[in-house]
Amino acid sequence: MSVHIRRCRAAIGFAVAMIILLSCGCARQQQQQVITEERRQEAISLYVDALMLNELNEHDEALEKLQLATELDPELAVAFSLKGDVYQATEDFENSADSYETATELDPWSFKDFFNLGKVTQVMKQFVRSVQAYVRACEIEPEHYEANLNAGKVYYHLKEYDLAFDYASHAKKIDPNSAAPEIILGDIFEVRKDHPKAIEAYRRALERQGNKPEILVPLAVAYLRTGRYEAAAELLDTSLEMDPNDFMAHQYMGFAHLKLRDPDSAIISYETAAQIEPEDWMARKGLGIAYMIKANYAGDKALKQRGLDQWKMSLEYKPDQPKLQMLLDKYSK
Known part of the structure; x- marks a missing residue:
């Protein structure tokens, strides 16, 4: 047998072996695909x-x-x-x-x-x-209202106010008749200390959704910060009729009464806030101020001591109040 013939037979044998091997591999792959499917x-x-x-x-x-x-x-x-x-x-x-x-x-x-x-x-x-x-x-x-609204809310929590403003503004554009974006925008304007724009946003929310504590209270706070104490007290009174257990609303009402020179009503509001939330340091501080004002008018040492006691409690709950500590030291003498 010639070398050439032997080489041809070897090549043919190798090719057949490879075909058989490949066929087995394809069969296994097909079987694996069947199993996977x-x-x-x-x-x-x-x-x-x-x-x-x-x-x-x-x-x-x-x-x-x-x-x-x-x-x-x-x-x-x-x-x-x-x-x-x-x-x-x-x-x-x-x-x-x-x-x-x-x-x-x-x-x-x-x-x-x-x-x-x-x-x-x-x-x-x-x-x-x-x-x-x-x-x-x-x-x-991009035009999904709730996704944009919630992005705005979360960015607000992260104190990324510019991004919060962008997403809340886009939510407002998507649904101009919704109150929720106006509330977020109002909150952002308050952080920026742009109280007039905050008031405008909260009032638009009020027009769209009606009297709701989540709108009435921040609007009242914006009024307090612009010196509109009677208007603030009126809003807070309406809110407390709907949610009498809102200690923050009672606290703000106490502040409004103080500014309206009504320490007796302020004491009632602050005491109510402190009853609902005993560790409300702001309520304790305001209550102390109201007692001190009454003590000053009446020359009543017992009322003065009540005021000092409330300040001490406020400092226990929030020690980092240097101005209040100075007042306590001054009037404790």
Whole structure:
């Protein structure tokens, strides 16, 4: 047999062997694909079961199905998304947030998951994590009212007032008839000490939503800061009719009465605030001032001592009050 023939036979044999090897490899790959597809179909079936169980408020059973589904298919984004929903419904916000976060990693264009991630982390006061989610949600759906509104709220909590203003302003543009953006804008103007603009924003909110404590009280505070004490007292009185346990409203009412030279009414308001919230250092400080004013008018040492005692309590709750400490030292002599 010639060398040439032997070489041809060897080449043919090698080619046949390679074809057989490749065929085996393709068969195994096809088998693996079949297994993967079967697992995915099973995972989807479990997800559908969980969806129905969640609709029936069978949350534990739904989570069991979803756990199995995500084990079978760790890239099934909708399963992690539904996990987030179920955990959110049961107020397990930490697990809800983690589930939504995984869903967003698997599907970076899921508005629903970014938005819900923002919501549950906002509840947990994880504001940096929350605002990142809301900002991404706004990138996906720029005209979504609630996403912009909540981004504004969270940026306000983070003291990023310029960004809070931008998002709240855009929410207002999306829904000009809503009160909520006006409240945020009013709060931002107050931080900037632009009290006239804050008053305008709060009044627009009042026109849109009516008498609500969450609007009446900040508007009253803005009035107090601009010297409109009677108007402030009137708003606070209306608010306290709706929410008599709002210790901050009682505290502000005490301040309004002091400015209106009515220490007796101020004492009643401050005492009520202190009863509702015993560690309200501002109420204790104001109550001390009111007692000292009355003591000065009447020359009553007992009232003076009451005032000093309230100042001492205020300093216990908030020691860093150098001016109040000076007053206490001065009048304790």
